[in-house]
Amino acid sequence: MGANSRLTVATHALTWLALAHRRGQEVLTSDQIAASVNTNPVIIRRSLGDLRRAGLVEVRHGAGAGWRLARAPEEITLLEVLDAVDVEQPFGLHRTEPNLECPVGRGIRPALSKVYGRAEQAMRQELADTSIADVLRETLVG
Amino acid sequence: MGANSRLTVATHALTWLALAHRRGQEVLTSDQIAASVNTNPVIIRRSLGDLRRAGLVEVRHGAGAGWRLARAPEEITLLEVLDAVDVEQPFGLHRTEPNLECPVGRGIRPALSKVYGRAEQAMRQELADTSIADVLRETLVG
DNA sequence: CATGGATGTAATGAAAGCTGTTACAGCAAG
DNA sequence: CTTGCTGTAACAGCTTTCATTACATCCATG
Numbered sequence: 001m002g003a004n005s006r007l008t009v010a011t012h013a014l015t016w017l018a019l020a021h022r023r024g025q026e027v028l029t030s031d032q033i034a035a036s037v038n039t040n041p042v043i044i045r046r047s048l049g050d051l052r053r054a055g056l057v058e059v060r061h062g063a064g065a066g067w068r069l070a071r072a073p074e075e076i077t078l079l080e081v082l083d084a085v086d087v088e089q090p091f092g093l094h095r096t097e098p099n100l101e102c103p104v105g106r107g108i109r110p111a112l113s114k115v116y117g118r119a120e121q122a123m124r125q126e127l128a129d130t131s132i133a134d135v136l137r138e139t140l141v142g
Numbered sequence: 143m144g145a146n147s148r149l150t151v152a153t154h155a156l157t158w159l160a161l162a163h164r165r166g167q168e169v170l171t172s173d174q175i176a177a178s179v180n181t182n183p184v185i186i187r188r189s190l191g192d193l194r195r196a197g198l199v200e201v202r203h204g205a206g207a208g209w210r211l212a213r214a215p216e217e218i219t220l221l222e223v224l225d226a227v228d229v230e231q232p233f234g235l236h237r238t239e240p241n242l243e244c245p246v247g248r249g250i251r252p253a254l255s256k257v258y259g260r261a262e263q264a265m266r267q268e269l270a271d272t273s274i275a276d277v278l279r280e281t282l283v284g
Numbered sequence: 285c286a287t288g289g290a291t292g293t294a295a296t297g298a299a300a301g302c303t304g305t306t307a308c309a310g311c312a313a314g
Numbered sequence: 315c316t317t318g319c320t321g322t323a324a325c326a327g328c329t330t331t332c333a334t335t336a337c338a339t340c341c342a343t344g
Contacts, residue, residue, distance in 0.1 A: 002331085004331060004332090040332080040333050040334065042332095042334075061339085061340045061341050061342085062341025063341065063343055064341090065340085
């Protein structure tokens with residue numbers, strides 16, 4: 001199926017909310033966001049639901065409903081977004097337990113977990129250093 | 143489906159080859175490696191085929207056939223293994239093209255590509271700093 | 285207080301990828 | 315030539331992602 005696009009969809013939504021707010025738009029509906037991302041509004045509502053549970057956006061119900069950022073875009077990092085939308089780790093361990101009678105089969109899973117953990121931590125640090133405001137600036141420049 | 147286990151399977155095979163060689167085993171067959179990984183020999187042959195095309199292992203055909211490392215385990219990094227087995231990038235961009243009439247839709251893909259590129263590069267650097275010899279040492283300690 | 289427009293969420297289906305398995309052709313040492 | 319292993323294709327089962335439909339719920343507004 002390929003890598004999933006959840007981080008992309010969520011970041012796109014947040015970036016669009018940040019720009020709309022700057023332009024004086026109080027809130028955006030899932031329909032309006034879906035029109036920019038070019039997907040179904042339900043996909044957007046699911047993504048924003050994750051972000052709401054993580055405290056990154058707020059929702060208003062009833063007439064005049066819609067979404068807005070819960071914080072300034074400078075204070076939302078892509079790492080928070082990643083954790084909110086629950087993207088799987090890039091490297092999977094063995095699908096079935098390796099042969100524990102082999103010294104390699106016995107010890108390799110903890111060994112690989114350490115390496116994978118370091119690699120993922122390095123990746124997370126880069127995302128922690130990037131905010132929605134950074135993405136918006138780069139988006140408008142390009 | 144979850145993250146795939148190709149890097150794990152390939153690294154396991156290489157680590158087992160490194161240990162076997164240290165013990166005086168000239169080569170290992172895909173059956174022997176499959177017994178340690180606990181999977182089907184075809185999976186191992188597919189993985190080792192990728193590693194062979196990348197120049198990390200050598201294969202011997204005919205009677206007494208089998209596989210061995212093409213280099214010292216200290217000189218095979220997990221980054222080379224990753225590139226050999228073609229693991230997908232962790233973050234996918236939009237599945238369908240975003241709305242180009244929206245300023246965010248127009249500029250966000252290059253912006254995200256930059257961020258994702260930095261994150262992946264940080265991850266790759268960690269893998270580049272880890273060799274099969276490192277994995278073997280850590281495997282036997284644990 | 286009724287209403288209309290939006291959210292929240294379940295259910296379903298299509299498409300794609302990973303792993304495992306079987307089958308069989310090709311190769312080379314003895 | 316025989317034997318044992320590699321190299322690959324083909325296929326099935328499982329899982330995940332995304333899209334879509336449907337519908338209950340919520341609440342500012344008139």
